[in-house]
Amino acid sequence: MLAVTIALILIVVLLLLEVPVAYVFGAASLLIVVLTGRDIAFLIPYAYQQESGFALLALPLFIVAGSLMGASGISDQLVRFVNSFIGSIRGGLGAVTIVTCALFGAIAGSGSSAIAAIGSMMIPRMVEAGYPRGYAISLVACSSVLAILIPPSVAMILFAITSGLSVAACFLSTIIPGILIATIYCLMNFREARRFEGLQVEEKVGPVERVFKIGKATKSAFWALLMPGIMLGGIYGGIFTPTEAAAVALMYTIPVGFLIYKGLNLKTTQAAIVEGARNTGAIMMMLFFLFIMSRAMVQENIPKDIAQFMLSLSDNPIVILLMINVLLLMIGMLVDDSAGAVLAAIVLMPVVREVGIHPIHFAAIVGTNLGLGNVTPPCAPLLFMSGAIGGQTIDQYIRPTLKLICFGHLPVVLLVTYVPELALYLPRMLMGIQ
DSSP states (O other): HHHHHHHHHHHHHHHTTOOHHHHHHHHHHHHHHHHHTHHHHHHHHHHHHTTTTGGGGHHHHHHHHHHHHHHHTHHHHHHHHHHHHTTTTTHHHHHHHHHHHHHHHHOOOOOOHHHHIIIIHHHHHHHHHHHHHHHHHHHHHHHHHHHHSSSOOOHHHHHHHTTTOOOHHHHHTHHHHHHHHHHHHHHHHHHHHOOOOOOOOOOOOOOHHHHHHHHHHHHHHHHHHHHHHHHHHHHTTTSSSSHHHHHHHHHHHHHIIIIIIIOOHHHHHHHHHHHHHHHHHHHHHHHHHHHHHHHHHHHHHHHHHHHHHOOOOOOOHHHHHHHHHHHHHHHHSSSOOHHHHHHHHHHHHHHHEEEEEEEEHHHHHHHHHHHHHSTTTTOOOHHHHHHHHTOHHHHHHHHHHHHHHIIHHHHHHHHHHHHHHHHHHHHHHHOOOO
């Protein structure tokens, strides 16, 4: 336990010093190896073996596909599609932002990708329509979390692989929580929009014009909307695995981006592939060190010691779940969703198994908590990314962010934690998970 405590202190210090996450976990893993006296020559092959698994191949494929989607014009088509339904309602543009982030999550699977693709487009549009810039920034940041919850999700892939669980089941576990959060955010947005003076709203049109507008937007967005249907339908229909679905998504994006939406050309494709490769490299390096750390911790029975320590504080499942939530929130505040998902699987899965919590239920708890942590100060990686895109300091958007967190996301975290059926209903219905 002393080794873990020192390593955690080192992780927090290095993260606060803004050292790249991969190097942070590299230093922490080497420290644990040294303090526990383990031979790193036996740990490195294990890390290589974990990274060479077929399931993990889905990670780079989804990341590169997400980069290509951001450059292809798909995000613009999704915005137009959602806007055709609710754009003429007061507060409709805010709701468009929320729903589009959820749809983009069903394509790209990454919160940071959602902010880059949707935030760069919607923050200026919302400000131009009369929304306060700070509110627009916070709405984009909090809504980007939906990309972690609506499958396919990179974080859930990593969690499932590290935990040895079904990727498809983990995908399903976060769908209902994601829909709940999106619904609450939309309702809160409509209420907030009443207070904004001079808010511009699209002119309402008659029923015939409205149907024509929706039809035109649906036709334009058809190829974008078809992608999640192909991927998820293929996975749950037993046609292909999540890794094969990622390959299908990548191959699908290229012709759609080049020939239909025409956002891709040789220059933008090269830039998107380079960005995707850079992000993949950073995540794979981080995972390599995390796998070394996890193996050393398992050999020292550290996860079991953590479980026994928590159980010594209380054997009440309600209290233990509360402690797990606090730990997950702290993890999410310090690192991004990918690193957080792996850490949760390494450190907390033994605790979960010890107290009898269903592993798939725990997957939903992890997803909702990490999303909450990623927009909760002081570190809040997704929140600060949105602030950088919007060009504002945190004092301008912290208040609306805390309101969305406390009254929108946090209640869903508690519901998912203490009402397991919200996470288990779809995996049981569609996959027969017991």
